[in-house]
Amino acid sequence: MNLRRWTILAILSLLVGGLGYRWYQQSRAAVASFVPNDALLVMDSHELLTNSDPAGLSIQQLPLFSTAVQRLKRLLYSATDSAQVQALLAQKTIRYSVHPLTRSAFEIIFCVPVGTPADQGFLQRLQQPDPNRFRILSRQYAGQTIYELRDLRNQSYGSFLLYRDHLIGSPSALLLENVARHLSQFFRTSTGVDFPESAANLANLYVNADVLGQLLSNPAANASLLRTFLPQTLTLQFRRSDSPTHWLGFATDPITNRQDVANLFAGQTPHRIRNGALIPQRTATLYHLGISDPARFGQSLTTLLRASDNARLRSRLSRITSLLPNLYNALSGDVILCRFESSNTAIGQVLILEGTNVQQLSNAIQGVAYRLGGGAKSAARPVAARPYLGHQLLPLPVDELPATLFTNLFAGFSQTWMTQHGRCVVLANSEENLQAWIQQMNSHTVWATDERLSALLTQTLRPAHFTSFTRLPRSGSSFLNQWPTPWQNLLGPEPFERVENLAYQATYGQDRILSTVILGRTSRQADTTLLGRVLLRKRIPFNASLIASPVVAGRLSDPGAQIWAQNSAQQFVLLTTDKDKIVQDTTDGPIRSNVVAVDWRNNGQLQYLFMTSRSLYVADLGLKRVQLQRIALPAGIETSYLALLSGNRQQSSIVALMAHRDGSIYALDRQQQRINRLFTSPKKEPLQLPFQVIDQRGQLAVLGLQTDGFLHYWEGGATQTINREATRFPLKLAINSEDARDSVRFAGPALFLPASNQIVTVNANGELITVGSNGLIISRKQLYRPLRDGTFRLFPDAEQTGYILLRTTDADVAVLDAQGNRRFELRGLKPDQTHVQYHRLGAGVEILAVKSGNFTTLYDLSGNRIGNRPIPSDFPVTLQFDDASNELYIVSSIQKAVQLFSIRIR
Numbered sequence: 001m002n003l004r005r006w007t008i009l010a011i012l013s014l015l016v017g018g019l020g021y022r023w024y025q026q027s028r029a030a031v032a033s034f035v036p037n038d039a040l041l042v043m044d045s046h047e048l049l050t051n052s053d054p055a056g057l058s059i060q061q062l063p064l065f066s067t068a069v070q071r072l073k074r075l076l077y078s079a080t081d082s083a084q085v086q087a088l089l090a091q092k093t094i095r096y097s098v099h100p101l102t103r104s105a106f107e108i109i110f111c112v113p114v115g116t117p118a119d120q121g122f123l124q125r126l127q128q129p130d131p132n133r134f135r136i137l138s139r140q141y142a143g144q145t146i147y148e149l150r151d152l153r154n155q156s157y158g159s160f161l162l163y164r165d166h167l168i169g170s171p172s173a174l175l176l177e178n179v180a181r182h183l184s185q186f187f188r189t190s191t192g193v194d195f196p197e198s199a200a201n202l203a204n205l206y207v208n209a210d211v212l213g214q215l216l217s218n219p220a221a222n223a224s225l226l227r228t229f230l231p232q233t234l235t236l237q238f239r240r241s242d243s244p245t246h247w248l249g250f251a252t253d254p255i256t257n258r259q260d261v262a263n264l265f266a267g268q269t270p271h272r273i274r275n276g277a278l279i280p281q282r283t284a285t286l287y288h289l290g291i292s293d294p295a296r297f298g299q300s301l302t303t304l305l306r307a308s309d310n311a312r313l314r315s316r317l318s319r320i321t322s323l324l325p326n327l328y329n330a331l332s333g334d335v336i337l338c339r340f341e342s343s344n345t346a347i348g349q350v351l352i353l354e355g356t357n358v359q360q361l362s363n364a365i366q367g368v369a370y371r372l373g374g375g376a377k378s379a380a381r382p383v384a385a386r387p388y389l390g391h392q393l394l395p396l397p398v399d400e401l402p403a404t405l406f407t408n409l410f411a412g413f414s415q416t417w418m419t420q421h422g423r424c425v426v427l428a429n430s431e432e433n434l435q436a437w438i439q440q441m442n443s444h445t446v447w448a449t450d451e452r453l454s455a456l457l458t459q460t461l462r463p464a465h466f467t468s469f470t471r472l473p474r475s476g477s478s479f480l481n482q483w484p485t486p487w488q489n490l491l492g493p494e495p496f497e498r499v500e501n502l503a504y505q506a507t508y509g510q511d512r513i514l515s516t517v518i519l520g521r522t523s524r525q526a527d528t529t530l531l532g533r534v535l536l537r538k539r540i541p542f543n544a545s546l547i548a549s550p551v552v553a554g555r556l557s558d559p560g561a562q563i564w565a566q567n568s569a570q571q572f573v574l575l576t577t578d579k580d581k582i583v584q585d586t587t588d589g590p591i592r593s594n595v596v597a598v599d600w601r602n603n604g605q606l607q608y609l610f611m612t613s614r615s616l617y618v619a620d621l622g623l624k625r626v627q628l629q630r631i632a633l634p635a636g637i638e639t640s641y642l643a644l645l646s647g648n649r650q651q652s653s654i655v656a657l658m659a660h661r662d663g664s665i666y667a668l669d670r671q672q673q674r675i676n677r678l679f680t681s682p683k684k685e686p687l688q689l690p691f692q693v694i695d696q697r698g699q700l701a702v703l704g705l706q707t708d709g710f711l712h713y714w715e716g717g718a719t720q721t722i723n724r725e726a727t728r729f730p731l732k733l734a735i736n737s738e739d740a741r742d743s744v745r746f747a748g749p750a751l752f753l754p755a756s757n758q759i760v761t762v763n764a765n766g767e768l769i770t771v772g773s774n775g776l777i778i779s780r781k782q783l784y785r786p787l788r789d790g791t792f793r794l795f796p797d798a799e800q801t802g803y804i805l806l807r808t809t810d811a812d813v814a815v816l817d818a819q820g821n822r823r824f825e826l827r828g829l830k831p832d833q834t835h836v837q838y839h840r841l842g843a844g845v846e847i848l849a850v851k852s853g854n855f856t857t858l859y860d861l862s863g864n865r866i867g868n869r870p871i872p873s874d875f876p877v878t879l880q881f882d883d884a885s886n887e888l889y890i891v892s893s894i895q896k897a898v899q900l901f902s903i904r905i906r
Contacts (some may be wrong), residue, residue: 298328
């Protein structure tokens with residue numbers, strides 16, 4: 001009997017305790033308990049709707065915060081007066097959370113405290129909106145009344161419910177039902193996220209591990225490895241930085257399973273990036289490791305690398321273990337990886353290693369490369385360093401050398417080129433990228449010389465062990481394309497429209513990770529009142545008619561840039577951006593080719609090469625001076641295209657290539673100061689220009705397609721007279737009928753794509769052909785041909801980083817993408833007076849310049865016209881884009897004047 005009484009009393013006590021606990025939770029009305037536990041992300045802010053800073057970046061403009069504001073405003077601002085909403089929300093902390101709605105959609109729930117008497121009038125207005133515009137639908141669900149605001153066309157503006165002095169709303173009625181079910185549960189299982197209260201915290205954001213994994217799940221961008229440097233969860237507190245253009249989010253989170261990474265930085269004093277003078281302005285992505293104790297760092301890094309699951313990496317480490325201490329001990333301060341913006345999938349990378357003794361560090365790296373490359377086996381053919389602008393460029397015949405030494409965060413070096421600069425050793429993933437880096441060092445277009453980037457480096461970025469930085473406009477669409485579809489749908493097509501810089505920094509303690517997230521912009525935004533207007537910057541008149549397109553040397557945004565023009569008196573005239581007009585010399589005709597820059601004289605300066613109909617000229621630049629050297633051309637040279645050579649170690653004296661009308665390739669020799677035949681075609685048929693120069697692991701290769709369909713792939717030989725084609729080349733692509741009049745011809749070139757290791761071209765009849773690098777045809781695809789005749793051609797951009805397809809008739813041009821799908825058409829062009837240029841100018845700007853008659857019109861690749869009017873031009877225009885000012889520069893010429901235009905573009 002006593003046992004029975006005690007059992008009953010225990011059950012009653014549990015019931016009373018449970019009811020008491022539920023009453024306590026509900027009476028406390030903690031906003032954290034209102035959020036269902038499937039929240040992917042939680043944030044709050046007491047200034048999100050009241051902050052407006054016209055001089056700088058407001059928190060409303062940050063990604064996700066802007067989406068949350070839009071969702072809240074759509075419901076509250078539609079049904080009530082905006083002044084009432086501002087009064088209601090002023091200084092109130094509003095909770096937002098993101099929840100899965102379907103497999104491909106996420107949506108936001110917001111929770112607004114409405115406990116004051118002044119809020120009751122607003123709630124009454126919300127539940128009784130203007131009947132001439134809106135109506136309110138209500139229904140009971142799980143003990144809650146769910147209201148839905150609709151207009152007279154039955155379009156929903158969102159749903160809401162009232163619970164315990166809180167207004168809970170969402171664009172999705174389904175999510176509101178989920179909230180109602182959650183509130184009716186006896187024991188609620190919510191996220192339980194509480195943010196610390198601080199007047200300095202203008203917003204807070206909590207991100208769980210699953211979301212971080214989804215947003216950093218693209219191995220091609222090394223995001224999976226980047227994830228290991230982040231904590232499992234992030235609880236960020238956003239504050240203003242000293243700069244009004246950036247916001248900082250601070251977080252302190254447990255180490256959890258990141259102990260290996262924390263050990264990597266044990267004993268390392270965090271510091272800012274020191275070598276801002278070595279970071280190019282056009283850097284798209286940057287990774288930085290801060291080192292203060294190199295010996296300890298080397299030991300920890302070796303332990304971390306040995307724990308890798310990669311068997312090849314462990315095998316490599318076992319071969320170089322004895323060499324690693326000397327290498328790591330020679331490091332000091334900064335390890336910086338710069339990734340340049342790329343027009344194609346071949347990303348340019350440069351690794352900057354600061355050393356205590358640069359020669360010791362250089363020797364250690366060469367020793368590692370020597371042993372990984374096979375030791376004495378690879379020494380039979382020694383490789384000499386190549387001079388370039390005062391630097392010695394040395395190829396290291398080892399793939400993924402930086403990844404072997406510094407984790408896979410530094411992967412992407414299929415080959416490695418090395419040089420020294422000051423206290424640093426610099427490694428690049430191609431000779432071309434290393435040369436581009438050196439050019440930027442010589443021209444001082446680096447972070448340290450840019451006022452805004454220098455301030456970002458020295459003030460906004462914090463001292464840290466690890467820094468990841470991305471300039472979003474330069475990284476193109478790849479940054480967002482890696483995100484899952486639900487997040488892309490939630491954030492919209494341009495979530496980073498107002499944000500240019502995204503950085504994550506981490507400092508590792510014994511049991512905590514101190515994180516900083518930085519969002520903002522450094523470049524000035526384009527004046528929206530001038531967007532799309534064509535502005536005439538300078539007009540320089542001539543007394544005589546011009547005979548060729550003006551040529552630009554340097555960047556037009558730089559006051560030291562030069563423009564060269566030629567008049568009918570054969571005069572070569574130097575123009576400056578200050579409107580100087582100085583006659584320099586005479587030439588034997590108009591410039592016919594493109595202009596390429598090369599260290600021709602090995603004097604640490606760039607010279608410029610171009611061709612007329614009879615000669616090749618070398619131009620040395622000085623202060624308001626140009627000195628020309630003439631080299632005679634052999635008869636029959638195609639003077640419209642000059643190709644710059646890179647990566648040919650066996651023939652280092654050869655700097656540029658050109659085509660002959662018989663299909664052969666000629667080379668400009670620096671030592672002999674003359675032009676010699678390099679490759680010979682057995683068939684006497686012209687090559688389609690431009691032919692392509694390919695750097696295959698330091699070996700020269702040339703891809704050329706003749707009009708009759710013979711595809712050549714020449715490989716560099718030991719002498720200039722050798723004629724060596726790759727196996728299975730030349731390859732005949734055309735399939736001719738018995739009638740010679742129906743022979744298939746090619747109106748455009750072929751293009752090698754490094755990312756896919758394939759060659760692609762299209763014949764004049766629209767057959768898209770893909771060829772493997774082994775000389776085997778992979779596919780043939782017939783593109784759609786309208787009834788009207790049209791000629792197809794592959795059309796690469798000026799830098800040969802990608803291509804579009806063109807279908808042309810006498811007066812029409814259809815622009816197709818790489819797969820042959822139609823983008824847009826241009827009609828009514830002037831026959832025999834149309835010239836098309838395709839430019840990939842960086843920062844995601846791709847432009848088609850179409851000259852028809854005496855005017856040039858600019859288009860993006862969606863067919864939208866750029867500029868409010870055509871550009872007057874007797875010759876094809878020159879384009880440059882400066883993303884620091886969002887300005888597109890256009891140099892054109894009319895009969896007796898050179899004109900410089902600009903367009904502000906987004």
